[in-house]
Amino acid sequence: MTETTPARGSVALVTGGTGGFGRALAGLLRERDVTVVLADLDSEANRQTAEGLGAHFVALDVTDRAANAAAVAQVEAEHGRLDAAFLNAGIAGQARDELDVDEFLRVVDVDLFGVVYGTEAVLPALRRAGRGSIVVTASLAGLSPMATDPGYSVAKGGAVAFVRSMAPRLATEEITISAICPGFADTAIIDPLREEFDAAGFPVLTAVEVAEAMIAAWAGAEPGAAYVVQPGVGAVPYKFKGVPAARTASGETAVVPEALRPPSMR
Numbered sequence: 001m002t003e004t005t006p007a008r009g010s011v012a013l014v015t016g017g018t019g020g021f022g023r024a025l026a027g028l029l030r031e032r033d034v035t036v037v038l039a040d041l042d043s044e045a046n047r048q049t050a051e052g053l054g055a056h057f058v059a060l061d062v063t064d065r066a067a068n069a070a071a072v073a074q075v076e077a078e079h080g081r082l083d084a085a086f087l088n089a090g091i092a093g094q095a096r097d098e099l100d101v102d103e104f105l106r107v108v109d110v111d112l113f114g115v116v117y118g119t120e121a122v123l124p125a126l127r128r129a130g131r132g133s134i135v136v137t138a139s140l141a142g143l144s145p146m147a148t149d150p151g152y153s154v155a156k157g158g159a160v161a162f163v164r165s166m167a168p169r170l171a172t173e174e175i176t177i178s179a180i181c182p183g184f185a186d187t188a189i190i191d192p193l194r195e196e197f198d199a200a201g202f203p204v205l206t207a208v209e210v211a212e213a214m215i216a217a218w219a220g221a222e223p224g225a226a227y228v229v230q231p232g233v234g235a236v237p238y239k240f241k242g243v244p245a246a247r248t249a250s251g252e253t254a255v256v257p258e259a260l261r262p263p264s265m266r
């Protein structure tokens with residue numbers, strides 16, 4: 001990532017903002033004089049968390065499509081603009097040994113559709129700002145599926161595919177969308193596994209390490225990139241292998257039809 005510092009006075013929205021990554025990110029962004037709006041489920045505790053961080057709060061359930069648009073409208077009304085959106089809200093499945101389809105659907109609703117609705121909601125505001133950045137918190141599970149959590153793996157893999165699919169058309173509008181794919185990190189989401197990590201001496205990231213990667217992605221991500229964040233490794237772009245291209249009857253590499261490219265790339 002070619003990092004530049006986000007401009008002072010920028011406005012950033014963080015979904016799942018009062019959770020572990022959101023709090024760490026808010027702290028780092030406030031140090032850079034960024035106006036931070038933390039969007040999370042409506043509770044007094046979440047409001048107070050935001051206030052304690054010098055951030056603003058907007059109540060948002062990311063699975064509610066209309067509520068995403070309303071949250072962005074509130075940000076623009078109160079702060080005049082939106083420069084960056086961190087689509088970070090997420091939950092993990094708990095049923096480790098069997099397929100629980102109800103849970104699968106809940107996880108996909110938050111972790112994948114929350115990202116799609118969030119993107120839909122923030123794009124008009126980023127366009128009005130003239131440029132912008134969307135950073136999606138996916139997961140290592142989106143690149144290397146977790147055998148114990150199919151819903152999470154599908155949702156995060158879908159989020160990575162969504163980012164890669166959206167990036168080319170947005171890049172022509174100076175809007176960068178990218179994903180970060182952290183390994184296990186020290187937040188509430190790993191509480192059910194914490195003792196097992198401790199017992200195995202398994203290293204986990206700090207929330208600040210992940211938040212630093214999120215800021216770097218805002219400031220300098222390659223469009224469509226997915227940055228792996230791992231303990232002792234830092235943030236590195238994942239190299240996608242690609243697939244074998246189709247061959248014509250004469251053995252040439254087939255050219256993808258124009259209709260399959262975004263209008264700006266035809």
Ligand SMILES: NC(=O)c1ccc[n+]([C@@H]2O[C@H](COP(=O)([O-])OP(=O)(O)OC[C@H]3O[C@@H](n4cnc5c(N)ncnc54)[C@H](O)[C@@H]3O)[C@@H](O)[C@H]2O)c1
Pocket residue numbers: 015016017018019020021022039040041060061062063088089090091092110111137138139140181182183184185186187188189190
């Ligand atoms: N901690 C890890 O090991 C790890 C690793 C890779 C990816 N992630 C991802 O990072 C993101 C942030 O998680 P975290 O580690 O800070 O965990 P966390 O549990 O501390 O934070 C998650 C936040 O999302 C919020 N949230 C849940 N459902 C929501 C909804 N429907 N609408 C709005 N907000 C909702 C929660 O209230 C919470 O504040 C998630 O997408 C998670 O999947 C976490």
